[in-house]
Each structure stands twice: as C-alpha cells, then as structure tokens.
Amino acid sequence: MSRHYIRSTSPFYIVMLGLLSALPPLAIDIGLPAIPALQDAFHISIGEATRTLTMFLLGFSVGPILFGPLSDRYGRKPVLLFGLGLFSLAAFACAYADHIGTLLLVRLLQGVAAGAAAALPAAIIRDVFSGHAALTRQSYVALVNAVAPLLAPLLGAALLQLGSWRLIYQSLGGIGLVLLVLAAWGYQESRPQTGGAPQRNVFRDAVHAYSQVLRNRHYLIHAALLAASFGTMFAYITGSSAVFIDMLGVSSGVYGMLFALTAAGTIIGAAAGGRLARVWSADHLLIGGVLGSGVISLLLLLASTLGLGSIALIAACVVLSNICAGIVMPNATHQALASVGNVAGSAAALLRSMQMLAGAAAGALVGVLAGNQLTVMATVMTVAALIGVALIFVRQTLLGSPTSHADAR
Secondary structure, three states, X not given: OOOOOOOOOOHHXXXXXXXXHOHHHHHHHOOHHHHHHHHHHHOOOHHHHOHHHHHHHHHHHHHHHHHHHHHHHHOHHHHHHHHHHHHHHHHHHXXXXXXXXXXXXXXXXXXXXXXXXXXXXXXXXXXXXXXHHHHHHHHHHHHHHHHHHHHHHHHHHXXXXXXXXHHHHHHHHHHHHHHHHHHHHHOOOOOOOOOOOOOOOHHHHHHHHHHHHHOOHHHHHHHHHHHHHHHHHHHHHHHHHHHHHHHOOOOHHHXXXXXXXXXXXXXXXXXXXXHHOOOOOHHHHHHHHHHHHHHHHHHXXXXXXXXXXXXXXXXXXXXXXXXXXXXXXXXXXXXXXXOOHHHHHHHHHHHHHHHHHHHXXXXXXXXXXXXXXHHHHHHHHHHHHHHHHHHHHHHHHHHOOOHHHHHOO
C-alpha cells in the first residue's frame, strides 16, 4: 500500500520541521511561570527550581551526540520516532514526580529524548535542499521554532490557572504524542542513500563521523557562533522569572505576556533573515546580527549598573537582542552544515549539543552568581555576546569570506 507523505515543496513540510525543532524551547519555556510553584511544592530556592531548565539542557546536549550518528546510519525517521516516544514518557513521569531529585533526573532523560528528535530538522533540510533554498528554509524553520517561546509561557500560565504545575508536564506528554503521530504520518525518510553494505560498528561510525566534523574549521567556527548566540538568549530565559517576578513583582500572567513580547524578537529576526537573504550576503547578515547583539547586551548591562532597569527598558533591549539571535542562529546553522558532506546528521547533532551546552552554562552562571538579579542576567548575556563578537574576528582571520564556499554546495 502506498503512503502519502507531506511533500518537501509544501509549506506544511517546513511547519512540520519547525514544530519538531520547537520541542525543546517549548519544554523549557512552558514551565517558566511554574518556577515559584515548584519552590512552594518542594520547599526549595529559586536557584534550585531553575535547575529543571539546566538539567533538561544537559540532557539535550547529550541526546544529539548519541543519536546523530544513528540517524546517519539507520535513517532520520526511526530516531525521530524513538525520541518523540521517549520524550512523552519522560514528560508524564515528570508530572508524577514526588521529589525534586526525581523531577530533575527525569527532566535530564526528557532532555536526552528531545535531543534525539529535535536535532534532526537541520539535517533533514540539508538532505532535501541546498544553497539559497536551504538557507531560506532554515530561516523559516527558525521562524516556526520561535513561536514556541512566544506561546509557551502564556500556555504555562493558563495551565497553572486550571491546575498545578503537574498539568504542565502532562500537557507536554500529550504534545509529544501528537508530534509522534505527525512525524509518522507526514515525514518520508530523507537520509541520502550512500550505497554498499553498512558498516558493522556503530561506535566506529560515530567516532569517524565526529572526527570528520571536528576537523572542519568552517563548521566549528559557525557552530561556536550559534552556541554564543544561544547562550546570550538563554541567560535571559533563565534569569527572566527572577527579574520580572521576584525583583520587579509582576504576576505570572503578566510575566507570560512579557516573555511572549520579548520572544517575538526572535520571530521578527528569523522572518527578516529569510527575506534579507535574498538581497544581502550571508556574511553581512551574520556579522550584523552578532555585532548588534554585543552592543545591545552592553547597553542592558550599563542600564542595570546605573539602576535604570525598568520593565520597558529591559523588554526593549531583550527584544532587540532576540531579533539579532533570530538572524544569527539560522544563518550560522546553514553555514556550519554547508560543507559536512554525508555526515550531516552527526554534524547537526553536534551543533545542537554545543548550542545546548552553551545554554546550560549560561543558565548555570545566572543561577549561581550572587548580586542584583538584573545585573547578573545582563552580565552573562554580555559575556556570551562578546564571545560571539570575538568569534567573528577569528572567522574573518581564518576563513576570510566563507560565504562563497557555503553557497557553492
């Protein structure tokens, strides 16, 4: 019996990939309004409650490394379906955790599962598209992806009105099951057929794939740029509830709206990047986004140091910073994967792992540093953004103008 999948030329194909890629930010941001509820439920500090974010990211950073080579050998689809199934099971386990240690452990497992599933859309785009078409679709996937942090805190706040924090994780389990059905029905395997008998040793396959990727300077520099941009953004994600709810005293509902407003910057940036890619070079977009992020983060740090941290000013700076991130991240992803050959699954997996490790490091710094909560958040944002600026200079020195190489594929 023939199967009818979503065609790669259909807009629904990009929407499907965007929804899969949006699973990690959804799983992170939907629980942000519930952090005070976790404090009360388990009698812990806000720093301990935010570990539910960093544990998820740590798990996510491991998942792609484990499952990326498997997707290169056995195909994207079985890995995708396995990851979505495990994600749903872990989400339901989170909902019934009766101790913070148990919750953190299962969140780690949930992150591993999300890494198995959500790291693959970039590889799938690399499988199906090339050149300008790949960059444009990568931006559009980022655009769909960016809707998750826009809606997730609002959804989390609404679920808190209907029930406890456990309802949030039950909802994540249901969302994972819906995506499992969507992927099973809509996605046809896209891994390129290399021919010949498959190698017998998966571990040797993985070592070979990652060694090939890690020798690629073009890939490494753009992967580091992606990680720095995400670190800047995740410093805000981790610190935002402490700044807006604890420090400035807004309600969870107002916080959800503020977070949605700031997250809209990523959507604007991704949409602008997709359109500007038609008239501006990838180099110009990447450099402009990275430098803009550095300037804006410095301005937020200066304002916080001077005691000018109003809600409006913080939101305005974060919106602008997220616009830059929305331009940088799909661009850096496209350029990193442009020259990796037949190990795109492993390369995409390592890319997401580096991204999530950077986010976990930024989030951990925000959680452990003492002092004014806004200043701490702005400091970590600035450090990550300036690392990106430094990488731009390294990139120009080592690679010159790599855009022509990236687009030549």
